[in-house]
Amino acid sequence: xxxxxxxxxxxxxxxxxxxxxxxxxxxxxxxxxxxxxxxxxxxxxxxxxxxxxxxxxxxxxxxxxxxxxxxxxxxxxxxxxxxxxxxxxxxxxxxxxxxxxxxxxxxxxxxxxxxxxxxxxxxxxxxxxxxxxxxxxxxxxxxxxxxxxxxxxxxxxxxxxxxxxxxxxxxxxxxxxxxxxxxxxxxxxxxxxxxxxxxxxxxxxxxxxxxxxxxxxxxxxxxxxxxxxxxxxxxxxxxxxxxxxxxxxxxxxxxxxxxxxxxxxxxxxxxxxxxxxxxxxxxxxxxxxxxxxxxxxxxxxxxxxxxxxxxxxxxxxxxxxxxxxxxxxxxxxxxxxxxxxxxxxxxxxxxxxxxxxxxxxxxxx
Amino acid sequence: xxxxxxxxxxxxxxxxxxxxxxxxxxxxxxxxxxxxxxxxxxxxxxxxxxxxxxxxxxxxxxxxxxxxxxxxxxxxxxxxxxxxxxxxxxxxxxxxxxxxxxxxxxxxxxxxxxxxxxxxxxxxxxxxxxxxxxxxxxxxxxxxxxxxxxxxxxxxxxxxxxxxxxxxxxxxxxxxxxxxxxxxxxxxxxxxxxxxxxxxxxxxxxxxxxxxxxxxxxxxxxxxxxxxxxxxxxxxxxxxxxxxxxxxxxxxxxxxxxxxxxxxxxxxxxxxxxxxxxxxxxxxxxxxxxxxxxxxxxxxxxxxxxxxxxxxxxxxx
Numbered sequence: 001x002x003x004x005x006x007x008x009x010x011x012x013x014x015x016x017x018x019x020x021x022x023x024x025x026x027x028x029x030x031x032x033x034x035x036x037x038x039x040x041x042x043x044x045x046x047x048x049x050x051x052x053x054x055x056x057x058x059x060x061x062x063x064x065x066x067x068x069x070x071x072x073x074x075x076x077x078x079x080x081x082x083x084x085x086x087x088x089x090x091x092x093x094x095x096x097x098x099x100x101x102x103x104x105x106x107x108x109x110x111x112x113x114x115x116x117x118x119x120x121x122x123x124x125x126x127x128x129x130x131x132x133x134x135x136x137x138x139x140x141x142x143x144x145x146x147x148x149x150x151x152x153x154x155x156x157x158x159x160x161x162x163x164x165x166x167x168x169x170x171x172x173x174x175x176x177x178x179x180x181x182x183x184x185x186x187x188x189x190x191x192x193x194x195x196x197x198x199x200x201x202x203x204x205x206x207x208x209x210x211x212x213x214x215x216x217x218x219x220x221x222x223x224x225x226x227x228x229x230x231x232x233x234x235x236x237x238x239x240x241x242x243x244x245x246x247x248x249x250x251x252x253x254x255x256x257x258x259x260x261x262x263x264x265x266x267x268x269x270x271x272x273x274x275x276x277x278x279x280x281x282x283x284x285x286x287x288x289x290x291x292x293x294x295x296x297x298x299x300x301x302x303x304x305x306x307x308x309x310x311x312x313x314x315x316x317x318x319x320x321x322x323x324x325x326x327x328x329x330x331x332x333x334x335x336x337x338x339x340x341x342x343x344x345x346x347x348x349x350x351x352x353x354x355x356x357x358x359x360x361x362x363x364x365x
Numbered sequence: 366x367x368x369x370x371x372x373x374x375x376x377x378x379x380x381x382x383x384x385x386x387x388x389x390x391x392x393x394x395x396x397x398x399x400x401x402x403x404x405x406x407x408x409x410x411x412x413x414x415x416x417x418x419x420x421x422x423x424x425x426x427x428x429x430x431x432x433x434x435x436x437x438x439x440x441x442x443x444x445x446x447x448x449x450x451x452x453x454x455x456x457x458x459x460x461x462x463x464x465x466x467x468x469x470x471x472x473x474x475x476x477x478x479x480x481x482x483x484x485x486x487x488x489x490x491x492x493x494x495x496x497x498x499x500x501x502x503x504x505x506x507x508x509x510x511x512x513x514x515x516x517x518x519x520x521x522x523x524x525x526x527x528x529x530x531x532x533x534x535x536x537x538x539x540x541x542x543x544x545x546x547x548x549x550x551x552x553x554x555x556x557x558x559x560x561x562x563x564x565x566x567x568x569x570x571x572x573x574x575x576x577x578x579x580x581x582x583x584x585x586x587x588x589x590x591x592x593x594x595x596x597x598x599x600x601x602x603x604x605x606x607x608x609x610x611x612x613x614x615x616x617x618x619x620x621x622x623x624x625x626x627x628x629x630x631x632x633x634x635x636x637x638x639x640x641x642x643x644x645x646x647x648x649x650x651x652x653x654x655x656x657x658x659x660x661x662x663x664x665x666x667x668x669x670x671x672x673x674x675x676x677x678x679x680x681x682x
Contacts, residue, residue, distance in 0.1 A: 334473035342466035345458035
């Protein structure tokens with residue numbers, strides 16, 4: 001036991017180091033792009049990216065607000081990766097969760113007080129779990145590749161939500177869903193008083209704490225329970241897991257189901273944040289689902305790491321808004337993030353090499 | 366009859382790009398590399414091609430501009446696919462990660478560059494490529510109206526690519542080598558086939574075809590390019606799997622998906638479909654639901670290339 005712990009601590013810096021290396025490469029590439037497009041404004045624009053999130057308390061609040069949904073989808077993707085599955089379906093799970101939250105938020109105003117928003121969150125969790133369970137079941141019992149099934153479920157979810165929004169909670173003047181009742185909005189818990197710049201109030205709310213709580217729960221499930229251990233065992237080696245008497249089919253279904261629930265909760269936390277967000281009826285997949293992938297990769301699929309990765313990406317996003325003052329398009333941020341993802345794929349390899357060398361060195365002694 | 370002609374012509378607009386891109390994906394996957402980046406590559410191909418058309422369409426006549434634009438789109442697609450090939454072949458990285466990165470990178474770059482050049486992200490173009498009626502063939506009754514009127518050269522390009530792909534894959538040494546690298550790279554290596562270069566060839570062909578497919582998708586269905594191909598790259602991936610990685614079946618899958626898309630986009634103009642109370646979103650959903658159902662029944666004996674997604678390591682057994 002002691003040995004394992006030592007090994008964990010040893011591998012942690014290498015892990016973190018590879019993420020940091022990918023981030024540095026990505027940021028550097030971003031700076032080069034800014035330099036190429038407008039040399040005179042580039043340093044100012046780049047500084048806006050780097051410092052944007054800390055420029056005032058409102059920006060900091062926005063960082064927490066934008067981080068909340070992508071931490072949830074990041075957890076969803078990361079949890080699946082730990083169990084050997086790639087959940088690219090967070091987008092569909094996210095939007096059906098968001099829809100259920102809005103539906104309960106608009107239609108169930110009879111629920112008293114806090115019960116209303118809690119019911120809305122639970123409905124979202126259930127819908128997301130259902131959407132995640134479908135690829136899980138198909139994978140477990142029909143051997144369908146979960147990546148393809150998830151992509152299909154993304155589009156089915158998007159079109160289905162577009163259809164059902166127009167039937168149930170449609171605000172035709174804005175071509176999007178109606179605003180949920182005030183009692184369905186997640187409590188601010190004083191965050192609107194802390195994270196503000198004069199009268200300029202940020203959208204921060206206690207949803208961030210719920211996301212952090214979810215991360216801790218997932219951490220405990222993965223690291224401290226037999227159930228989590230079994231799921232991880234399936235991820236490491238399915239055959240070995242089956243040989244050890246673990247029901248790997250059940251594992252696949254449960255891990256997709258939990259991943260779906262996490263993404264669904266993410267949708268609820270965004271649309272019940274009280275910031276005037278609604279589901280717009282357009283044929284575009286929810287970006288938050290895809291943004292969970294870089295968050296999970298940067299956080300090395302570790303639930304606690306994912307909180308920080310989500311905050312980091314959100315920080316860059318807020319910096320990107322501020323950078324527009326220097327006449328740069330905010331897409332630079334997406335370019336930077338995509339380059340970070342690309343190099344994080346290498347970083348995993350790099351880490352493997354480092355560990356191999358370390359192992360060989362240890363063996364010789 | 367005119368409704369059927371209209372529907373067939375519309376179906377062509379949606380099916381041909383799916384066909385081309387799915388065939389591209391086929392080359393990559395049969396060589397053993399999953400190419401989830403098709404969407405991003407399509408966007409880059411369409412972006413480069415449309416940008417060229419936007420600049421040169423006044424100076425040159427319609428069809429030559431389109432042909433040069435197609436070549437540019439293919440080149441742009443290959444350039445975009447190159448980092449994916451490098452990551453998944455040389456660096457042995459997770460093929461899904463670099464594909465995801467490219468899918469995120471491509472629209473961002475397309476918008477960013479468009480905004481630098483034109484200050485807005487849309488790139489308009491004049492559709493001067495439509496062929497009202499192909500000479501001689503267009504006058505043939507029924508067939509002429511179905512396939513040779515209100516069409517584009519890209520439609521015939523799509524069928525040409527299909528035939529060439531089939532020949533290349535099944536009737537040439539190159540095709541046999543490519544397929545062997547996707548099934549059992551160690552065995553291929555043992556008889557002197559360079560697995561790395563075959564996989565590079567597969568990914569590069571998929572890049573070229575996906576780039577072309579991006580442009581082919583945008584031209585008949587729009588008059589400006591807005592850094593999106595509406596998820597067609599992912600749909601092509603579904604077509605590829607629906608078609609079980611085989612050219613003939615890919616053709617059928619592409620036409621099934623294309624028909625559904627055509628119905629979804631134009632059903633309100635078709636009297637007998639308008640009377641059936643099915644909302645357009647259901648037609649839009651149909652290809653995806655159908656794919657899931659078919660996959661559920663066929664995946665047990667999946668025809669997927671056996672070494673797909675597994676980086677080739679000479680040292681492993």
